[in-house]
Amino acid sequence: MIQSKIIQEQCEELFAQAAATLTNTFPKSGEGYTAAVLTKKGHIYTGASYCSDTYTLTMHGEAVALAHANLHGEREIVAITGPNCHICKQLIYENSLRSGIDILVIIKEKDKIKQIPISKLMPYPWPDKPNL
Numbered sequence: 001m002i003q004s005k006i007i008q009e010q011c012e013e014l015f016a017q018a019a020a021t022l023t024n025t026f027p028k029s030g031e032g033y034t035a036a037v038l039t040k041k042g043h044i045y046t047g048a049s050y051c052s053d054t055y056t057l058t059m060h061g062e063a064v065a066l067a068h069a070n071l072h073g074e075r076e077i078v079a080i081t082g083p084n085c086h087i088c089k090q091l092i093y094e095n096s097l098r099s100g101i102d103i104l105v106i107i108k109e110k111d112k113i114k115q116i117p118i119s120k121l122m123p124y125p126w127p128d129k130p131n132l
């Protein structure tokens with residue numbers, strides 16, 4: 001599993017683009033959650049939550065960001081903004097299993113940026129022995 005760190009400027013850019021995407025949350029602009037991913041090619045793709053009245057059908061910003069990158073043919077994700085809910089952590093983890101990249105979850109905590117590999121956030125992952 002490949003794991004690395006990204007530079008501070010990339011982390012800040014991820015947060016900035018995720019914040020700028022808040023205007024694209026659905027159904028109300030500015031209400032919901034957003035995320036940004038950094039791909040191996042160095043591109044950033046954002047996602048905004050798309051809420052359903054059922055809630056079950058709601059798409060989280062992280063899922064939309066991963067799908068957004070995929071739509072551009074980029075499946076190798078290096079980093080994603082966090083923190084993330086457990087559903088999204090599962091999606092991120094599964095993406096890392098497929099790419100072989102231990103995706104960094106970038107978290108800003110009291111103005112300090114942390115880069116935490118998704119593998120560290122999934123101590124008892126499913127599937128534990130992937131057959132992807």
Ligand SMILES: [Zn+2]
Pocket residue numbers: 060061062084085086087088089
């Ligand atoms: Zn989520």
